[in-house]
Amino acid sequence: MTAVFDIEALQVDLPLGGALWPRLIGKAAPRLNILSDITLSIASGESLGLVGESGSGKTTLARAMLGLMPASSGTMRFEGAPLGSRASFTALRRQTALMFQDPVASLSPRMRVGALVTEPFVIHREPMGNRRERARELLETVGLPAAIAERFPHELSGGQARRVCVARALALTPRLVLADEPTAGLDVSVQGEVLNLMSGLRDRLNLSFMIISHNLAMVRHVTDRIAIMYLGRLVESGPTAQVFANPRHPYTASLIAAEPHPDPRRRRDDLAIKGEIPSLLQRPAGCEFHTRCPRATDRCRVEPPALRAIAPGWQARCHLAEPEPT
Amino acid sequence: MSALLEVDDLSVAYRAEGGDVAALRGVSLTAQAGEVIGIVGESGCGKSTLAAALIALLDANADVTAGEVRLNGRDILSLHEDARRKLRGRDIAMIFQDPMTAFSPVLTMGDQIIDFQQHTGLSRAARRERARQMLLKVGIADADLCLRRYPHELSGGMRQRAAVAAALMANPALLVADEPTTALDVTMEAQIIHLLRSLRTEINGAIVIVTHHLGVIGELCDRVYVMYAGQVVEEAPVDDLYHAPRHPYTRALIACDPGAIATRQGVLPTIPGRPPDLAAPPPGCSFAPRCPQADATCRSTAPPRVRVSDRQAALCHKVVP
Numbered sequence: 001m002t003a004v005f006d007i008e009a010l011q012v013d014l015p016l017g018g019a020l021w022p023r024l025i026g027k028a029a030p031r032l033n034i035l036s037d038i039t040l041s042i043a044s045g046e047s048l049g050l051v052g053e054s055g056s057g058k059t060t061l062a063r064a065m066l067g068l069m070p071a072s073s074g075t076m077r078f079e080g081a082p083l084g085s086r087a088s089f090t091a092l093r094r095q096t097a098l099m100f101q102d103p104v105a106s107l108s109p110r111m112r113v114g115a116l117v118t119e120p121f122v123i124h125r126e127p128m129g130n131r132r133e134r135a136r137e138l139l140e141t142v143g144l145p146a147a148i149a150e151r152f153p154h155e156l157s158g159g160q161a162r163r164v165c166v167a168r169a170l171a172l173t174p175r176l177v178l179a180d181e182p183t184a185g186l187d188v189s190v191q192g193e194v195l196n197l198m199s200g201l202r203d204r205l206n207l208s209f210m211i212i213s214h215n216l217a218m219v220r221h222v223t224d225r226i227a228i229m230y231l232g233r234l235v236e237s238g239p240t241a242q243v244f245a246n247p248r249h250p251y252t253a254s255l256i257a258a259e260p261h262p263d264p265r266r267r268r269d270d271l272a273i274k275g276e277i278p279s280l281l282q283r284p285a286g287c288e289f290h291t292r293c294p295r296a297t298d299r300c301r302v303e304p305p306a307l308r309a310i311a312p313g314w315q316a317r318c319h320l321a322e323p324e325p326t
Numbered sequence: 327m328s329a330l331l332e333v334d335d336l337s338v339a340y341r342a343e344g345g346d347v348a349a350l351r352g353v354s355l356t357a358q359a360g361e362v363i364g365i366v367g368e369s370g371c372g373k374s375t376l377a378a379a380l381i382a383l384l385d386a387n388a389d390v391t392a393g394e395v396r397l398n399g400r401d402i403l404s405l406h407e408d409a410r411r412k413l414r415g416r417d418i419a420m421i422f423q424d425p426m427t428a429f430s431p432v433l434t435m436g437d438q439i440i441d442f443q444q445h446t447g448l449s450r451a452a453r454r455e456r457a458r459q460m461l462l463k464v465g466i467a468d469a470d471l472c473l474r475r476y477p478h479e480l481s482g483g484m485r486q487r488a489a490v491a492a493a494l495m496a497n498p499a500l501l502v503a504d505e506p507t508t509a510l511d512v513t514m515e516a517q518i519i520h521l522l523r524s525l526r527t528e529i530n531g532a533i534v535i536v537t538h539h540l541g542v543i544g545e546l547c548d549r550v551y552v553m554y555a556g557q558v559v560e561e562a563p564v565d566d567l568y569h570a571p572r573h574p575y576t577r578a579l580i581a582c583d584p585g586a587i588a589t590r591q592g593v594l595p596t597i598p599g600r601p602p603d604l605a606a607p608p609p610g611c612s613f614a615p616r617c618p619q620a621d622a623t624c625r626s627t628a629p630p631r632v633r634v635s636d637r638q639a640a641l642c643h644k645v646v647p
Contacts, residue, residue, distance in 0.1 A: 053511040054482070158369070187368035187538060188582040192594035199592060214511055217541075217585035221594055241590055258516040260541030262586045264564045267545055271520050273513045276481055 003041040003077075004176050004208045005065065010038040010074035012064050012232075031072075032280055034060050035232040038074070039307075042176065047202060047209040049223035049240060051216060051255065053277050057232035058212045059101075062178045066093060079175070094124050097169035099179040103161035107153040113139070113164055114149030120171040138167040142197060159190040166197060176208045183218060195222050216259050220244050225313070228252050231280065231288045234307070238314030248316035250293045287319065295320055328399055329356040330532050331380070331500055336393035338375055338384065347604045349375040351556040352393070357532035359499070362522075364547030364564070365536045368579075370601055372556040377504045377536045379403065381418050382410040397500060416445060419493035423505035425485035429477040435488055436473030442495050460491040463528075464521055483514035490521060499531035506535065507542055519545050540583050544568060549637070552576050555602050555612035562638040572632075573640040574617045611643065619644050 013031040035057050042048050050058050063069040065076065067089030076083045078092050097120075100106035107116050114135040121128035128134045136146040142163040153161060162182065169177050182198065183191040199222055202209055213219050219226060220240060227237040228251065236249040247253040257272035275292045278284055287305050290296040299319055307315045311324040338350040349372045357363045367373045378384050379395055382402045394401040402413060414420070422428040429438055439457040440450065448456070454473070461469035464487045477485055486506065493501055506522070507515040523546060526533060535546055543550055543564065550567045552560040552575065560573040571577045578597045580586055587594075599616035602608050611629045614620040624643050632645040 053513055188540075188579065188584075189368065189597035191584075192582055192596035196593050196596065215584075216512065217583070221584050221587065221591050244590075255512060258512045259585060260512075260515065260519060260539070260545045262540035262544045262580065262583050263568050264544050265569075268516075272516060274517070276483060276514070 002044050002079075004044050004046075004079060005042040005210075006075075006077040007038055007040045007065070008075045008077075010061075010064065010076065011036045011072045012060060012069055013072045033232065033283075034280065035064065037307075038234055040227055040234065040237065042208050042210060044175075044208055045202065045206045046225065047199070047211060047223045049219035049226040050210060050212045050229065051214060051219055051226060052229035053214065053255075055231075055277050055280070056229040058229055059180055060232070061229070062098065062180060062210065062212060065178065066096060066098060094126075094172060095174050096176045096178065097172070097174045099165050099169050099177065099182055101181045101184060103158070103165045104153055104156070106165060107161065107168075109153055111152075112149065113151050113153070113156070116153070117149075117164060117167045117171060120168060124172060126172060138171055139164075141170060141201070142167045158186055159193065162186065162190075162194050163197070166194070166201075170201065170205070170207075173205060174207065176210070178210045178212070180212045181215075182211060182213070183215065184213075191218065198222070216256060228255070231277065231283060233288065233317065234315075235289065235318070236316040238310065238316075242311070242314060248310050248314075248321040249289075249318045250295050250320075251289050252316075254292075254294075287317075330359045330398060331355075331357040331534075332394075332396040333376075333380070334394050334396065336376075336379060336395060337391045338372075338379060339389050339391050340385070341387045341389065342605070345605050346389075348607055349388070349556055349604060350379070351607065353553075353556070353558050354393075355551050355558065355561070357500075357534060359531055360526070360529075361549065362526055362533045362535065362547045364543040364550040365534065365553060366538065366540060366543050366550060366579075367553035368538055368601070370604075371553040372604075373536050373538075373553050374504065375556075376553070377420075377502055377534070380500070380502050380534060381414055381420050383414065415442065415496050415498075417496075417498055418500045418502065419496055419498035421486075421489050421493050421501070421503040421506050424509050425482070425489040426477060428489055429485070429492075431477055433476075434473065435475050435477065435480070439473070439488070439492050439495065442492055445496075456495065457491070460495055461488065464488070464491045464494075464525075465517070466491070482510055483517060486510060486514070486518055487521065490518070490525070494525065494529070497530070501529060501531060501533045502536070503533065504536045505538070508537070508539065515542070522546060540568075540580060541585050552579070555607065556604055557612065557641060559613065559642070560638075560640045562634075566635075566638050570638075572634055572638065572645045573613075573642050574619055574644070575613045576640075578616075611641075 012035040013033050016030045016032050052058050064071055117138045118128055118131050118135050135149045139148055144163050183194055211223055223240050226240045226243050228235050230251050236252045247256055254273035273292055284291050286302045287300040290300040305317050305319045307317050308321050309315055333353055333355045336350055336353045339346040339348050365373050390403050395403050440453045443453045458469045461472055466472050466487055507518050547564050549563050551558045554575050560576045581595050597616055602612050610625045610627055614624040629641050629643045631639050631641050632647055633639045634647055
């Protein structure tokens, strides 16, 4: 399988605000490290789940991938072509689409749905033929009646607004769709509809998806591979089914265990993970997860672990992770 | 013995352009002291209206068309506004979905949590000490620092813990939590669930959890009411609800939850169709248009409430006792 998107050793830093004094005396402003050492690839037709708590850098990664956040170092390639220059990202955005977390907020309140779903053609100066006809086709792809084209975003239900966002993302038949929390705020029955729609389109159009979410139950069903982030680093990545069956990083294991069970017979009495994600301003030394890790040893407190291979395509950043017996 | 909280055949309608919307249609529920009750349903099923009625805080355009809400035998919806105000905070406390909007952004946490106790008549120092103790109890280690902070300086999980502490300050008879974990990460969600569970023994009253998340209900509640289109379609002890659900809607809802599906599936189950328009509810069963078992009777006649056991009942033609 060929990779659609390749990320190698990506690092993203942001200048810290309020650093006026260093700038006045001509020194480089202090920078805050957001993402570091991210190596990830998305294969053609694959669906990748990106998981982690708020503040783990999931959305930042998606933004950096589309050039909306400058990378400090590392390389990214889209279908083999390196990304970096402004022009390369503009060309990239023609072939990718980003679905934002809040569907209603990401649709302009002053535009009708018909204009919204065809806007990508205008932005990228692509021919679309009859705009009304094209809007009808796109809405049909996502299972919405043509009459919706006349509505404004505030007149849509949560599920409909999501579908409009999917239609808009698909307008230019992209190769890769980055979906940030595609089902947040939806009821379970509607969540299934939106996800089934996305996987149906993936099969039909050979799309690749990157689904950013903290809903593990959902990610488990709809993704092929999963990458878990903690404090801006990948702590584990591998095939979804295997990672869920036998997570190698204690953070992955605690996230899975923390998920509430819809079954009173499986209530947990102990707490899988205590405390909160530390601040990026005060990254813990050694393994960054050691402050919350139930298995942390002295070594974890001083020596940062490297990514270890568990099996082909499966890695974990933990001193205690053992490779899969072959 | 009369229950601590009794909702008796409550109907609430919102006045709207083009006719009234029947948000609640004959809802009855009870809660005993020491119980944790769950109210579950999808958006638009009326659970938020019910939560508002429980704390006597219905919108100005909402009319109670029938029924009562009784707390310790007293009808709280017919009270004068001043009396209702006194009730809230003293007998009833609420935890909201987003703790950021529940606190004032321009006052420190300390100012607010200390203020909440003005009816106790304690000195400021004593109130501060009580606030500190309560924050420690909900798992905020550095309580003094937390009291000095503004709401935006705390993380979401911290704010929700502080909101729980604030709600408990009045030692309420009824604690209503509306989607208490929806705005939080899984890790924080697990911690708040854990906290609420550990506090239930300390609260002398009842806890009502309103949510759309079946996982939260499963982890936390003793008895559950499932709502659909403004009605309670099933009530059951939590174990029966998940292991012997009787109403087709309850079954469909459980089947849809990806957390309940053990084997990985590419296609997730859904409930086809949409909930009915409550401005003109259907004459028969409101779930009939989406129900796989529905027949002509279901579509024309309102279903009876069938008691399956002394603690389980379903609003359905097809359920036999």
